[in-house]
Structure formats: structure tokens, C-alpha cells
Amino acid sequence: KLPNSNFTVTLPQPWTYEMHFAKRLNQFAEEQTINSNDIVMLGNSITEGGNWSKLLGLENVRNRGISGDITSGILKRLEQTVKGNPKKIFLLIGINDLANNVSNDSILKNITKITEEIKRISPKTEIYLQSILPVNESFGRFARINGKTTEILRVNKAISDLAKSKRLHFINLFPLFTQPGTNILRIDLTYDGLHLSEAGYRVWAEELKKWL
Numbered sequence: 001k002l003p004n005s006n007f008t009v010t011l012p013q014p015w016t017y018e019m020h021f022a023k024r025l026n027q028f029a030e031e032q033t034i035n036s037n038d039i040v041m042l043g044n045s046i047t048e049g050g051n052w053s054k055l056l057g058l059e060n061v062r063n064r065g066i067s068g069d070i071t072s073g074i075l076k077r078l079e080q081t082v083k084g085n086p087k088k089i090f091l092l093i094g095i096n097d098l099a100n101n102v103s104n105d106s107i108l109k110n111i112t113k114i115t116e117e118i119k120r121i122s123p124k125t126e127i128y129l130q131s132i133l134p135v136n137e138s139f140g141r142f143a144r145i146n147g148k149t150t151e152i153l154r155v156n157k158a159i160s161d162l163a164k165s166k167r168l169h170f171i172n173l174f175p176l177f178t179q180p181g182t183n184i185l186r187i188d189l190t191y192d193g194l195h196l197s198e199a200g201y202r203v204w205a206e207e208l209k210k211w212l
């Protein structure tokens with residue numbers, strides 16, 4: 001409250017993953033329940049940023065991305081997504097785990113648990129594991145992802161092996177987004193070295209259409 005004033009000023013709160021996580025869960029709870037005809041895009045900010053119904057030309061696509069989310073976060077909220085027995089789930093997760101120095105083994109264990117829980121709750125749901133996307137450090141925006149490309153490649157190999165062993169679908173997005181001859185995210189497909197531009201989402205959507 002300002003001195004000698006009846007007005008109260010509310011200062012903006014700093015963004016936190018925990019606050020956004022709770023906000024998004026509340027939004028999901030208020031939306032129409034996911035059903036057996038729905039296709040679910042599940043992941044972090046890269047998923048949240050996509051207008052998936054428009055990108056894929058389908059009305060039954062549900063965006064379940066949460067900015068900042070990690071594999072353990074997906075596990076915590078999985079039942080809310082899966083209990084409606086969606087037709088397909090496309091999962092992209094892991095870059096924030098790597099940014100927080102979560103071990104490759106822990107990431108893989110959590111992704112394995114995610115797939116097992118989906119199958120337990122909704123056996124008919126088709127699961128599509130997507131590779132972590134490349135990054136571009138030249139923007140200098142996200143210091144915690146610097147030097148993580150080797151780990152991204154290792155985790156992607158582990159996800160691919162997991163999909164093969166569990167007879168799940170694996171979509172290797174990584175090479176679609178790299179500059180020729182490198183493992184660097186194409187500059188025209190991002191606006192900050194991590195998140196995707198409209199052109200980036202179009203590349204992703206065109207690949208996903210092959211699996212719908």
C-alpha cells in the first residue's frame with residue numbers, strides 16, 4: 001500500500017515452474033475431459049507453445065505441455081491426462097532434466113515409468129516417444145543447456161532403444177532440426193536457441209502428420 005494513499009499496488013510475481021505447473025493443471029481440470037478420440041501432445045514449453053489443432057488440422061488434439069516441465073513432473077500429472085483413455089500420446093520431454101543436471105539414467109527411468117503408467121491406465125493408447133530437439137548456444141539465452149548436445153544424443157539413443165524394446169513408436173525429430181553437417185538447431189527454426197519459431201513448428205507438424 002502506498003503511503004498516504006488508499007490504493008494498493010500489487011507487484012508482478014516472478015515466474016516459477018511450480019506456479020506455472022499448478023496454473024496449467026487448473027486449466028486442464030476446467031477443460032473438457034480427454035476422451036478416447038483425442039490425440040494428446042504431452043511435454044514441456046516446446047509442446048505448450050504449439051497451436052496443435054491448427055498445425056495438424058485436427059480438432060481432437062489436446063495440448064498438455066507445461067513450460068519448464070521435467071520427466072518427474074509428467075509422472076505427477078499423468079493420470080489426469082491418461083484416465084480418459086486417449087487414442088494417441090506424443091511425448092517430448094527431457095531437455096529441462098538435462099538443464100537441471102538430472103542423470104541420463106534417471107531420465108530414462110522416468111520415461112520408462114511414464115510409458116508403463118500409460119499402458120497400465122490406458123492399455124489401448126498408442127505411445128509415440130519423440131527425440132529431444134537440438135539446441136543452438138549462439139543465442140546465449142540458456143546457459144544451463146550449454147554443452148549438453150552430447151547428452152541429448154545419448155538420451156535420444158536411449159529413448160530409441162526403449163521404444164524398440166517396449167514396441168512403442170519412436171519419432172526421431174533431432175535430424176530434422178539441425179544445420180547441415182552439425183548437431184546445432186537451425187537458426188531459422190528457433191527464436192532463442194531452444195524454443196521453436198513458427199517455421200520450427202511447421203517442420204515438426206509435417207513429421208507428425210505421417211503418424212496420425
